[in-house]
Amino acid sequence: MSTSTAPPEPAQMDLTRCKRSQPYEIYCAKDFATPIKLSVGEYDGELPKPVRETVIGYFAEHLESGCLRYPSDHSTVTRELKEAICRYNSMLSEDQVILTGGSTEALRLIFDTYLEDTDKVLFPIPSYSNALNLIRLRTRRVDTVLCLGFDMLCQALQKSPYKLVYLSQPNNPTGYVFSMDEMELLADRHPGTVFVLDGCYLEFDRHYSVYAMNRPNVIVVRTFSKAFGLAGLRIGYLYSRADVVARLALLRDPHLPSELAKVAALTALASLRQYEAIWEELSRTRVWLIDALQKIGLEVNPNARGMFVMAGLHEGTNKELCDFLREQHQILVKPLKGEVFGLEEARYVRIGMAGKETLQRLVKAIGAFYSQERRGASQLFPADCRRANPDICASR
Numbered sequence: 001m002s003t004s005t006a007p008p009e010p011a012q013m014d015l016t017r018c019k020r021s022q023p024y025e026i027y028c029a030k031d032f033a034t035p036i037k038l039s040v041g042e043y044d045g046e047l048p049k050p051v052r053e054t055v056i057g058y059f060a061e062h063l064e065s066g067c068l069r070y071p072s073d074h075s076t077v078t079r080e081l082k083e084a085i086c087r088y089n090s091m092l093s094e095d096q097v098i099l100t101g102g103s104t105e106a107l108r109l110i111f112d113t114y115l116e117d118t119d120k121v122l123f124p125i126p127s128y129s130n131a132l133n134l135i136r137l138r139t140r141r142v143d144t145v146l147c148l149g150f151d152m153l154c155q156a157l158q159k160s161p162y163k164l165v166y167l168s169q170p171n172n173p174t175g176y177v178f179s180m181d182e183m184e185l186l187a188d189r190h191p192g193t194v195f196v197l198d199g200c201y202l203e204f205d206r207h208y209s210v211y212a213m214n215r216p217n218v219i220v221v222r223t224f225s226k227a228f229g230l231a232g233l234r235i236g237y238l239y240s241r242a243d244v245v246a247r248l249a250l251l252r253d254p255h256l257p258s259e260l261a262k263v264a265a266l267t268a269l270a271s272l273r274q275y276e277a278i279w280e281e282l283s284r285t286r287v288w289l290i291d292a293l294q295k296i297g298l299e300v301n302p303n304a305r306g307m308f309v310m311a312g313l314h315e316g317t318n319k320e321l322c323d324f325l326r327e328q329h330q331i332l333v334k335p336l337k338g339e340v341f342g343l344e345e346a347r348y349v350r351i352g353m354a355g356k357e358t359l360q361r362l363v364k365a366i367g368a369f370y371s372q373e374r375r376g377a378s379q380l381f382p383a384d385c386r387r388a389n390p391d392i393c394a395s396r
């Protein structure tokens with residue numbers, strides 16, 4: 001009698017270490033028409049006219065000449081965009097830059113190039129959870145350490161030698177940003193450690209050109225998704241010292257980014273003045289939002305930068321607030337919870353920046369949920385995290 005046993009299936013990698021730590025999907029927009037989407041850091045306003053016109057006219061103009069074929073590393077627009085990026089980050093030369101399909105691809109490229117499964121990584125939390133997932137695909141040896149500010153980071157770095165440290169600048173979600181001096185100090189003090197500076201939100205501090213450090217252990221990742229509002233086109237870049245970049249280039253996807261994305265990014269950099277007005281306005285609105293949230297009793301880092309404001313409730317859970325906002329006001333805000341954020345208590349939310357009118361609606365809605373009596377003293381952010389950053393103040 002023959003017994004039929006199922007043939008063995010190929011074993012899959014254990015992905016549980018990369019799983020999202022919370023049911024995040026309900027706070028993501030299902031389509032473009034979702035009412036108010038403050039759960040992701042994404043510019044919601046109108047893009048400068050030249051950028052819109054370039055994108056709209058692109059296919060009409062280039063379809064016949066093969067714009068749907070593979071993009072080319074040697075196209076005119078590739079060269080022009082790299083030149084424009086170097087002008088924008090004034091101290092860079094073209095051999096220091098790699099164009100990527102968004103900063104996510106840049107991060108993946110760095111982690112693939114540097115990390116083996118025995119390497120130890122320091123991932124300060126709270127921070128950008130997708131980066132943690134990408135790191136964990138390469139190594140299990142990741143220390144997630146609560147780091148709110150420079151002093152906590154220095155202490156963590158003293159405890160163990162690390163192959164790589166990921167730093168989101170300004171940090172998503174706390175809004176904390178290191179000064180140039182602090183970054184240089186870290187890089188010089190730990191020459192065997194690769195510091196990955198994810199500068200997704202640097203533009204919002206008018207702080208951007210200073211992060212062009214010519215050190216072999218610093219790699220900066222940038223994107224057109226956030227400050228330039230081109231997230232859907234998937235374009236970003238990384239930069240470092242030329243020899244480091246040459247090695248990173250070996251693993252890049254040669255078919256990213258698309259020619260359309262490059263043309264749009266080039267037009268965006270040519271429209272800097274208009275973008276700067278948008279960034280100024282968003283920064284003013286952020287200051288207003290922080291104040292408004294504090295007035296209704298939420299704990300907020302008064303010095304938060306970038307595209308998010310992280311706020312703590314003194315009563316009620318973040319899920320209660322987020323559900324209330326979603327169900328009663330059609331506003332999506334992200335609850336922060338779980339290991340990746342290093343916060344046991346379910347009381348923190350992350351609010352993405354948007355236009356002032358939108359945020360006024362949010363504040364009003366939170367006010368309805370969160371009454372004046374719930375106000376309390378700030379506990380989370382230590383003094384060095386709350387202080388004004390001298391670099392930033394100088395540039396204002």
Ligand SMILES: Cc1ncc(COP(=O)(O)O)c(C=O)c1O
Pocket residue numbers: 041101102103104105128168172198200222223224225231235236
């Ligand atoms: C800190 C940080 N890095 C990277 C990304 C991904 O950006 P991109 O669209 O460039 O891949 C995000 C997106 O939210 C982010 O917050």
